[in-house]
Amino acid sequence: MKIHEYQAKDFFTQYSIPVAEGIVCRDVDSCLETYKNLFSEVVVIKAQVHTGGRGKAGGVKIAKSPQEVRQHAEAILGMDIKGFKVDRVMVAQGVNIASEYYLSFVIDRNSRSVVLIMSREGGMDIEEVAATAPEKIIKIAIDPLIGIPEFLARKAAFMLFDSFDVVKQAVPLIQNLYKLFTETDASLAEINPLVVTKEGKLIAIDGKMNFDDNALYRQPEVEALFEPDEEEKREQDAKSKGFSYVHLKGKIGCMVNGAGLAMATMDMIKLYGGEPANFLDIGGSSNPNKVIEAMKLLTSDPEVNVVLINIFGGITRCDDVARGLIEAFKYLKTDIPVVIRLTGTNEAEGRELLKGTSFHSAQTMSMAISKSVELSKSRIK
Amino acid sequence: MKIHEYQAKDFFTQYSIPVAEGIVCRDVDSCLETYKNLFSEVVVIKAQVHTGGRGKAGGVKIAKSPQEVRQHAEAILGMDIKGFKVDRVMVAQGVNIASEYYLSFVIDRNSRSVVLIMSREGGMDIEEVAATAPEKIIKIAIDPLIGIPEFLARKAAFMLFDSFDVVKQAVPLIQNLYKLFTETDASLAEINPLVVTKEGKLIAIDGKMNFDDNALYRQPEVEALFEPDEEEKREQDAKSKGFSYVHLKGKIGCMVNGAGLAMATMDMIKLYGGEPANFLDIGGSSNPNKVIEAMKLLTSDPEVNVVLINIFGGITRCDDVARGLIEAFKYLKTDIPVVIRLTGTNEAEGRELLKGTSFHSAQTMSMAISKSVELSKSRIK
């Protein structure tokens, strides 16, 4: 789950991490009001959107007068950045930057721990630094049983900063950011750039936090900040029904049990010359209601012209799945052709049951996918 | 550092550990007032003193009427228990006890960790249980990096209780008492008895906490409860001057550098037929002021008739120590004989300096102690 920069900075402030003072505004007037109240000649106006690259898109501007504040606020509010409409901006105090750094905590799969990532190449896209100059990136894996004792925070800070005055500010910052990360079940807590001002102060200029979806149940304060976009709403709606759903742009709607098999199904559709319309993992069980809900979801996409149901019968046997499908389609009115492939436990019995129905039943995954692609293409003409 | 039962229970309450409701009272009237307010026919009146065995001494009584409250409060307030005068009592609700248990956390030297100690023999002196029926005592060492996860608290609780309803109450109690122990730098947190009431509730009936003196600097809330008795005041006063001091009842005042050597000096005085008046470790350095302060402390004890100074000159050389002693005794007027024994680095030079002074200088520890005992005995006659 993503949150906005200003929300991340609210968390920073709660955890005593110094940020450039700023206020979120939803219209031009409050931008001007904020400009007055900040007592700072120079301010930065920053689009608040759930995507990166807002700087390149013109979503970050410096203003030095009420006129400039108005001009930039008008330009940025309402702007479209990678499909995200800007409905609020942050107006933040300008800072005299002496030098810029990168600092974040992320979950690292390989060390199976939280990792502190730092670089003296602040303000840049860290993935770009990682790709072009990996030696400029410092990584420290944190032992979850130990956390970050002072010596470790100091060791890290000495790797990043030359001045002991700055090191002394960085030690609690590193410890507090880790505390914030673990206490909110974050998956990313990033400060980029972390700057040293000309006055020698360490300040977070931009902040980004992502959170572990699996932990939202115990993080009500985080969950309250969830602002799904249209697509996320669709995915969330699917999730509430026990599905995993990701929308794509093809024609062949897929309904599969299991995430890996669902991905493999999409891949094979593409391999066979077709275009998958979605990823949809309906999980286990042969419950007809689940099939009905899944079909509703797939057919709500006007692009879909074929539905492919690929089920591996394991613990749930194929004959039970077939009965569930037949039951479900009693309640579904659709003229979209449906290809069904059942494999696994009792597959012969399952296929027997599907005989004489309007489904296109296929024996192997290859056959089912060939058939779906063929049907999909024929329906476009 | 010790605190009273009612203060321990205040900590328990802060950490959500259920206690029998009770109020501390300093006079009979407030005992009667409390009896009225507790809405409990049966109350227990308990002396609050920094020592055990108050029950046997008559310091704990059950009262069932205002008359009995008055009678017992009058008897207990002002009572002397092992040299401690009772200046307050706790008046606590009576509880319908179904069964009694013992539960505590202590520092364990051998496992170098905090240990959870439990027994079904609640209400008894735990050292007695340990001596007579060690198999009835359960000990679980706590890994400081892990603390007490729920499974461990549950495992412990199942060892102590048969009812799952009680186990479910014991799990947070165990976790919270450990939290209290570590967060307050305790050295003992004991509930004895921990009872299950006839209504099935788990309640702490008596509570005891001791604290790590070395950690008081970061535990202001604990330190505020320090109530030294006369002897502790003398010891604390010594401590503030950099000494370790323990008062005994003999005639030979000792001033030694180092705790082990100080104990060995006392032991040898006894071995040679004398009586040590104290344990006094003056630590390192040859600072004359320290010697002056130490002499004042020793001679403030009217029993002392000889002073034995036993110094091992290590990093601080014996000649420097001798100079310090000579300097110090310029400012000390006393007719108590002083035996000095200097050993170690430059001991010959040290002894040379002491020649011609009024000190009795001895070459070995045996000789110094023989001399002290001889002088002490001769001064009694």
Added chain:
Amino acid sequence: MSILINKDTRLVVQGITGRDGGFHAAKMAEYGTNVVAGTSPGKGGQHALGIPVFNSVADAVTKEGANTSVIFVPAPFVKDAIMEAADSGVSLIICITEGVPTLDVVEAKRYADLKGVSLIGPNCPGLISPGKSLVGIMPGNIFKEGRTGVISRSGTLTYEVVYNLTLSGIGQSTAIGVGGDPVVGLYYLELLKMFENDPETDSIVLIGEIGGDAEEQAAQYIKDHITKPVAAFIAGVTAPAGKRMGHAGAIISSGTGTAKEKTDAFAKAGVPVASEPAQIPDLLRAQ
């Protein structure tokens, strides 16, 4: 032989009185697994499906000699369940539950390491040594005794692959689903090593998917240390960046973790990659 589980496996089911725990305990016992105990705090002394229930895993170890634990408790209780098992004396823990907070897994896995206990999962289908022992939720009947080891990040996709192997007459020594979350226990490197050392495994199938760089590491490891034939499959060629494809771990972040990178890594290591599951038997036979 086989790896990790066999006829000597004595299984305790944590959460046996729950719906899933009970259902799969029965299935496992039916397959022939020695399901010796279950746990459910407060229900110690009872029986579930004829299996003795204990208040703790430690009791199951002491009283029934359990050496392996499988976890079916709800996600919020998984961290404690793993730690309990790790402290109890079992040597292997398999966690089936999905939806476990990542930081809980980080902590529990570290604790298991400290105790010298192996963890598989969470969010995994478990593992099977066909004809010997089944621990988890895999459908036992599609497997066949044999000499090919299978390692996978997926559930039904594994079944699909195994089904193709079995139909082609290729049996399995052990098949393991490592789990679809970003942080899980045993993974490719440890398992490849075990299969390499297992005298009854002749070849290995590795089923990967998008997200992370574990497949790239595995490719390197195979090149450096594995002498037995390996065939691979990678799911998620068509997955878009930034979207979680069902598994919390299956997400392409900032252009890394793509199927192409993984396929390229295997190609460089000389490991053939199937473009569809049905090709795997032929890729194995060709080596």
Added chain:
Amino acid sequence: MSILINKDTRLVVQGITGRDGGFHAAKMAEYGTNVVAGTSPGKGGQHALGIPVFNSVADAVTKEGANTSVIFVPAPFVKDAIMEAADSGVSLIICITEGVPTLDVVEAKRYADLKGVSLIGPNCPGLISPGKSLVGIMPGNIFKEGRTGVISRSGTLTYEVVYNLTLSGIGQSTAIGVGGDPVVGLYYLELLKMFENDPETDSIVLIGEIGGDAEEQAAQYIKDHITKPVAAFIAGVTAPAGKRMGHAGAIISSGTGTAKEKTDAFAKAGVPVASEPAQIPDLLRAQ
């Protein structure tokens, strides 16, 4: 030979810019110890007494090959200092500082164990292998090279005993003060074992005191595992119960930890106990 420290010891002094750290760093160097570095955060790059100062122990290890650390930082910072040293790559940590909160030692010692690093102290005088290396605050000049190992809970009492040994012509292989706090690092059992295995140690002196039951355990251990002659001394025969005798660990609690119990345990194990320090040389010679 000797145990724990010798001519190859390369020492880093944590807190070298403090009063005690600086004073004893000079004394140790004077004795002949290889004091290769000091640490003081923010003073990296400077020199103290001609010794290079670093911001961290890790830097001292990397740049000067330090393998042993001695800690002189104030009590509130000791826990972090021990953990820093344990994480840095040194294999032995000696903590001199007194007054450290017990729970800090519990945590730091556990962390050192986790890292496989040995800890001596806190609240100890350190150790010396005469003629080779001195780490801590012991007065080097009273020691003499030889073949008797000394283990003690005390400081000046150790010097008293050693002085008597030296005067009697009995030199020492290594002498160690384990520290007077309730919870400290290396203790009797580990050190007895090291001396037993040290080919250049022929006999052992153990100096105990009241509090705890470590002497009783040591007596049993000596009976079971030690073949070399041992003589003991116990301080605190006259100490009253419930009073802390200087050392936080020297306290008789509820009638246990008395000198009598300890003396009896040694007697039962066949270890002679001196009634005064001056007897120890004779007790050793008599065996």
